[in-house]
Amino acid sequence: MKTFAKMSTTYAPTLKEDPAEAELASHKLLLRAGIIRKTAAGLYSYLPLALRSLHKIENVIREEMEAIGAQEMLVPMVTPGELWHDSGRWEKYGPELMRMEDRHGREFCLGPTHEETFTDLVRNELRSYKQLPVTLYQIQDKFRDEMRPRFGLMRGREFIMKDAYSFDADVEGMQKSYEDQKDAYARICERCGLQALPVVADSGQIGGDTSVEYMAIADAGEAELVWCDCGFAADTEAATAVVSVEEGQSGELEKVYTPNCSVIVDVAAFLQVGQAGTRKALALVTGDGEPAIVFVPGDHEMNDVKAEHTFGAYHLMTDEEIEHYGLVKGFIGPVGLPDGIAVYADKSLSASEWWLVGANERDYHYVHARLGRDFQIADDRWVDVVTAREGDGCPRCGKPLHGARGIEVSQVFQLGTKYSEAMGATFMDEDGKEKPFQMGCYGIGVSRTLQAVVEQHHDEQGIVWPVCVAPYEVEVIPLDAKGEVFEVAERIAAAAVEAGLEVVVDDRKERAGVKFADADLMGYPYQVILGKRGVKNGVAEVKDRATGERQEIALDDVASWLADKVLPQRA
């Protein structure tokens, strides 16, 4: 029989002080409210309250997957290296992949994602177009040896992911499967209480052409995005934007003394021009080992993800490399560069003829450097490498973009035949020909979603759980841990459970102040407060955690009153 939980026996050790290890409000609160604990860097234990919320998120996911015909299953978390060699990712994935060997020296990895395993699964047994489409998914721990695990569950090394893989006979089918997942993801965010935006995304390590990320809007988010009133929204890693560039002054090429002006702000201030009127030079070594310089507008940054698409596994030159190639740090320009250095520039700069640039000589810049006269940039070296930002033009309608930050909670990809071709996963089509599957893959960070919910739903006092993911929906707080008040509390809790609610009773022998503070910290949506006077008058005080509103409700009506409030808010 269902019953209510008791605080005295719930393993949820709360902390009075903010833990030093946490920066984000959500991370602090999950630790303080006794919901998670750190086991090691990037490795977290989910305590009982966390698991209750995680199960709710997972159930929302399961319902939405079932609604679009995706089937749940489970593959091993440990993946044979062989499959990753097949797909070509064993070499490509880099140090984030947790590699290991078994006792016979065979290679394995802890799955950071499972395209390989699922493609392998179907490649020998899903044989005919008649069996398609198929979408399979699992909810399981993933492992990524992140360079900088941080922010609690936001960037863990081990984390819970829902990952789905669709197999279709043709491109139209894949697009349909993709749209179905994308729509389901929007509903999942909404049902979990997240305010999230679908944004155009880079397809990253996974590959493929078309991808959208759902971003939970939050100032503390690691992702930067731009959006427009016209509906366009993109991750700055993926956004193309119309960057307006300030044209320099025309004139003869002139070298000017700019003492100690090795950074853009100083050059701009010294020569009294806007930063957009200067050109930032980045010295790098491409993935092929070639030295190169790339220019971006002085008020913009080069984007790492875009740069990787252009230059492969590049790195910015070290001071030693800069010297080795005969460059002058802080004063690099396109005029008079040492031989053998390739010159690239962001496409936006092609609109400008007159540049203000470093003179390749300490403490000097060129003004009036003219594109085509004083320096050249080859046609194929105009590249898109700039990070779009607030104020740049929307690529769709031209209006200025807004900036925002977000937490990437999920991402959907159209993969096409990337994996099916690499791994020889084919089926027999209607016309009797072997064809590779058209695939899509779809991931939700389940544990990250839990923390994103807290990041969007908290206040000074603590967590403000939306009903749909709250570990409990109601907390009954008797201000006496024995006697009549306590008996009434137990009776109300039992009645609320009977009405279908999830209830915890704070039965601890603590002062009222402690109980109130913990109740706000742990953030259950409704608090039922019972004191001697109320009980004598036949009423309980019910507090809505989100609005802070308090109401007196007759003791006999509390359970049905709560049910009326809570049940419609369930996901």
Ligand code: ATP
């Ligand atoms: P990020 O850009 O934040 O590193 P990603 O794009 O590499 O994430 P995906 O491969 O798209 O991640 O994985 C699917 C989902 O898994 C992400 O949308 C995110 O919610 C979650 N996720 C990815 N990495 C982590 C992590 N280190 N900790 C927690 N959740 C993660």
Ligand code: MG
């Ligand atoms: Mg992603």
